[in-house]
Amino acid sequence: MATVAWMRGAAAVVLAAVALGAAGCSGGDGDPAGAVSSAASAVKSAGEAVSSAASEAAKAAESAAAVAKDKLAEVKDGVDAKDQVSLGTVATDADGYTTVPVTVRNTDDATKSFAVQVEFKDESGNLVDTVVVTVSDVAGKGTGQGTARSTHKLSGTVSAQTATALRY
CATH class of the missing domain: 2.60.40.3230 (Immunoglobulin-like)
Known part of the structure; x- marks a missing residue:
């Protein structure tokens, strides 16, 4: 689905931006590895949400197909x-x-x-x-x-x- 591709692309952009931002940190008390790890967790969560949405869409299509089959079965001759x-x-x-x-x-x-x-x-x-x-x-x-x-x-x-x- 276009939504899935868009969300995956957006998640990759977020991960890249955080990684680049973390790599550019100098001094301070920022933790580049922690920032990348947090971004990776966010991407994983987004991926799970996309997978869940795809699963729900598939269930909706299956349900609609079952209803359609029942309606067609009602037609006689x-x-x-x-x-x-x-x-x-x-x-x-x-x-x-x-x-x-x-x-x-x-x-x-x-x-x-x-x-x-x-x-x-x-x-x-x-x-x-x-x-x-x-x-x-x-x-x-x-x-x-x-x-x-x-x-x-x-x-x-x-x-x-x-x-x-x-x-x-």
Whole structure:
């Protein structure tokens, strides 16, 4: 995640600054080795915080995936319609959540509904969230619109892709 890289970079800068400052000390009662040791401890603590945040993000994505799986399991007599779904441009809404427009194309003659699972991924391709959007009562040979909105605020560059789509 961009936040993780930024925090690691910031921690390295702090460590370097403290080490350089300590090395430049002359006289006085400063303890250069102690300053470096303290800085190293601060960097370790920052790393543990980053690791904890990454773990929490992974748990949130797993939880969202479980909810999505349950919602898709509720669809009865659904047929694969992934090729009938297109996603628009990923954006961030006024509340800080990631959104993407979802357009479905009903190739059937009868009115149908769609359940579309959208996966949000970070710049490394890691799953950071997933949601299911329902687009109901799309006229035969017509199109319908919906919006996928992340379940929590996502940071960094986020992409979206259709994981599963069912027409029913």
